[in-house]
Amino acid sequence: MPKAVYVHIPFCEQICHYCDFNKVFLKGQPVDEYLEACEREMNELVRRFPTKQIDTIYIGGGTPSALSALQLEKLLGDLVDVFQPKGEFTIELNPGNADEEKLSVIKDAGVNRLSIGVQAFQKDLLEKIGRTHEEKDIYETINNARKYGLDNISIDLMFGLPHQTLEMFAETLRKALELEVPHFSAYSLKIEEKTVFHQLFRKGKLQLPREDEEVAMYDLLIDTLTSNGFHQYEISNFGKVGFESKHNLTYWNNDEYYGIGAGAHGYVYGQRYANAGPIKKYITSVTETGLGMFDQHQVTEQEKIEEEMFLGLRKLEGVSISRFEERFGKSPMDIFAKEIEHLRLQGLLTVEGGRISLSRNGLFLANEVFEKFLL
The missing domain is CATH 3.80.30.20 (tm_1862 like domain)
Structure with a gap:
C-alpha cells in the first residue's frame, strides 16, 4: 500500500x-x-x-x-x-x-x-x-x-x-x-x-x-x-x-509510493509503473484514462528479493535480516550465502547486529556489490 x-x-x-x-x-x-x-x-x-x-x-x-x-x-x-x-x-x-x-x-x-x-x-x-x-x-x-x-x-x-x-x-x-x-x-x-x-x-x-x-x-x-x-x-x-x-x-526500504506527472515512476499494489514522458502524451493519457501510465509491470517474488537487497544496501545500516525474513519467509543468508561470504571476504560487506551492510570500502564499489544480488 x-x-x-x-x-x-x-x-x-x-x-x-x-x-x-x-x-x-x-x-x-x-x-x-x-x-x-x-x-x-x-x-x-x-x-x-x-x-x-x-x-x-x-x-x-x-x-x-x-x-x-x-x-x-x-x-x-x-x-x-x-x-x-x-x-x-x-x-x-x-x-x-x-x-x-x-x-x-x-x-x-x-x-x-x-x-x-x-x-x-x-x-x-x-x-x-x-x-x-x-x-x-x-x-x-x-x-x-x-x-x-x-x-x-x-x-x-x-x-x-x-x-x-x-x-x-x-x-x-x-x-x-x-x-x-x-x-x-x-x-x-x-x-x-x-x-x-x-x-x-x-x-x-x-x-x-x-x-x-x-x-x-x-x-x-x-x-x-x-x-x-x-x-x-x-x-x-x-x-x-x-x-x-x-x-x-x-x-x-522498498516500500510503495505514488508517482504523478510526466515521466514519473510509481510502485503500487506490487506493480511498478512509468508514466509517459512527453508532456502532451501524458496529458492525453490522463484525459482519456485518468492515469499517465504507459508501462506497467507486476513485480515478481524474485525481483522483490533482488530489490530488497540492492536498495537496502544503499543505506549505511544495510539490510535487516529479520525484516527480510518477515517479507519473504527465508533469510538472505540462505539465498545469497555464496555472494555474501565472497563479498565479506573481499572486505566489501559486513554482517553483524542482524544486518548486512556495505563496508567503507564497499561504498566505493557499491554498484559492483549490487550486481552480485541479481539472481
Whole structure:
C-alpha cells in the first residue's frame, strides 16, 4: 500500500548539461493544463489504489520553482486536498528562482522541507555545468526561506565535475557547512545519454577528473561531513540526527509510493509503473484514462528479493535480516550465502547486529556489490 507521493514537474528555465531527467524548456509549455492533468491523476490513483495514510510528499523535477506563485498554489493545494499530508513535505528549489511570494505560498501550503540544487559555489564551475545561479543566489534563497520558518533544508552538491579539483571540492564543502543546513545530498557526476555532457564526452571534449581524484573527493566528503556531526545514512546522503530524508527512505526500504506527472515512476499494489514522458502524451493519457501510465509491470517474488537487497544496501545500516525474513519467509543468508561470504571476504560487506551492510570500502564499489544480488 503506497505510503509516499512523488510529483514530477518537468519544466525548466535552463537545461543543465548533466541532467537526464524528464524535462523541457518552460517557455510555451501548457503548464496550467499539465497541472490539471496532475490533479486528475492524483484522484484516479487514490481511487484505483487506495491507501490509509501518506507519510511523505516530494515534488521534484525539472524545476518545481519555475512555476509561478499561482501555479504553485494550485499544485500544492491539490496535493493537500487529495492526500492530506501529515509528515514530511518537500519541494525542490533552484537558487535564485524562488522569490518571497513563492516561499510564502510554499509555507502556507504546509511544505516543511526544501531541497535546494546548489551543486557548487565556484562561478566558472557552475557555468561549465549549465547552472545559471550565482553564489550570492544560494545565500539569498536560504536566508529568505528561513524568514518564512523553512529551516529544514537539504542542499545538493556534486563532485567529479569537469575541471573540478580536490581543492575546489574542499572549498565547496567548507562553504556548504557554513550554511548550517541539516542535510546534504552529494552525488558524483554520471555521464548520461541524451545530455550535453554525453555529446561532449563522445567528441573527447569533456575534461573530467581522474578516477583516483574522484575517489579522493568522495573520501573527503565522508570525512568532512561525518567529522562535522552529520550521519551518513545512505551512499550519497548525510543528515543531522532526525533530519534524514524520510521520503527517500521509502525508496531504499522498498516500500510503495505514488508517482504523478510526466515521466514519473510509481510502485503500487506490487506493480511498478512509468508514466509517459512527453508532456502532451501524458496529458492525453490522463484525459482519456485518468492515469499517465504507459508501462506497467507486476513485480515478481524474485525481483522483490533482488530489490530488497540492492536498495537496502544503499543505506549505511544495510539490510535487516529479520525484516527480510518477515517479507519473504527465508533469510538472505540462505539465498545469497555464496555472494555474501565472497563479498565479506573481499572486505566489501559486513554482517553483524542482524544486518548486512556495505563496508567503507564497499561504498566505493557499491554498484559492483549490487550486481552480485541479481539472481
